[in-house]
Amino acid sequence: MIFASDLDQTLIYSERSKGEVPAEDMVPVELYEGRHISFMTKRAVEKLGTLAGLARFIPVTTRIPEQYHRIFGITEGFRPEYAIVSNGGTVLVNGQPDQEWNGIVRDAVRTHCAEQSEIIGLFNAIAASHWVKSSRLCDELFYSIVVERDQLPLDAIEELKKQIAPLGWSYSLQGRKIYLVPEKVSKGAAIQYVKDKLDSGYVFAAGDSLLDESLLLAADFAIAPSHGELGRLEAANPHISFTKSTGALASEELLDIIIERAGKQAALQTK
Known part of the structure; x- marks a missing residue:
């Protein structure tokens, strides 16, 4: 067990x-x-x-x-x-x-998921300094982004979720961190x-x-x-x-x- x-x-x-x-x-x-x-x-x-x-x-x-x-x-x-x-x-x-x-x-991510640069580019298009405090690529696989949760642009975040889903990536908000993660x-x-x-x-x-x-x-x-x-x-x-x-x-x-x-x-x- x-x-x-x-x-x-x-x-x-x-x-x-x-x-x-x-x-x-x-x-x-x-x-x-x-x-x-x-x-x-x-x-x-x-x-x-x-x-x-x-x-x-x-x-x-x-x-x-x-x-x-x-x-x-x-x-x-x-x-x-x-x-x-x-x-x-x-x-x-x-x-x-x-x-x-x-x-x-890593083979599955390369084969089935969009490149990291494309995903972080979509995120950076909506990011602003008043709500994004830091961004980190973790283990060369996914992004961990520290944010001011009460300042999030909710409509833009919802649009981001729709953009990255068909690219094989997912979004999760936990506490003060946004995670952008390849589905593989x-x-x-x-x-x-x-x-x-x-x-x-x-x-x-x-x-x-x-x-x-x-x-x-x-x-x-x-x-x-x-x-x-x-x-x-x-x-x-x-x-x-x-x-x-x-x-x-x-x-x-x-x-x-x-x-x-x-x-x-x-x-x-x-x-």
């Missing part, structure tokens, strides 16, 4: 996004420029340890490799053999890129690759955003925190279970649910 989970705002939380959990109930899991910036609840760490004993834990994130490696609470605390980073564009095996997957993804770069495709590599028969998955949707669709059981992008579209996602809790407490709830289901699945497999 596999437990494939998004990290930010699914398992790990910033001080701002953790909700009403007291600071003394949180433990730091990420260090950046000398300060701790991401946390898990103490109970979530314990529950993840329990679940990792029942199913192979595979972190799945839109973060690029160097950003993922900062999360010492995951990389050192659980030492997962496999991790999926760069929104599925890179699979790490013991911290190193899987070259076979790198070739598969997906968490769902990456988890299927890892599942085949491990010859695993069952996948539990968790994630909060539209970029996690392909991961959740590829799973046998999928759950999302109710506070995320997917939670706002709950009626359109009948294949996904949603937590009642929000913030960091949602991580505890979803881990409890999967632990119970993983125990039952393990019992079935031993019969």
Whole structure:
């Protein structure tokens, strides 16, 4: 069995996004420029340890490799053999890129998706300094753009979505970041690759955003925190279970649910 989970705002939380959990109930899991910036609840760490004993834990994130490696609470605390980073564009095996997957993804992007220059050109045509703060090409695959969310030109953004869709690219807004991603770069495709590599028969998955949707669709059981992008579209996602809790407490709830289901699945497999 596999437990494939998004990290930010699914398992790990910033001080701002953790909700009403007291600071003394949180433990730091990420260090950046000398300060701790991401946390898990103490109970979530314990529950993840329990679940990792029942199913192979595979972190799945839109973060690029160097950003993922900062999360010492995951990389050192659980030492997962496999991790999926760069929104599925890179699979790490013991911290190193899987070259076979790198070739598969990049060949698919070159064959089926418009060139990066065309996409960023369309975006730059509507961009303005009062709402675009920075833009970055991540892992040579997709764009992460920091914006002032309340200043977005909504009509122009909707037109951009229509322009890039037939070019094989997708748009997602998460917090203060816009992601422009080739459709051949997906968490769902990456988890299927890892599942085949491990010859695993069952996948539990968790994630909060539209970029996690392909991961959740590829799973046998999928759950999302109710506070995320997917939670706002709950009626359109009948294949996904949603937590009642929000913030960091949602991580505890979803881990409890999967632990119970993983125990039952393990019992079935031993019969």
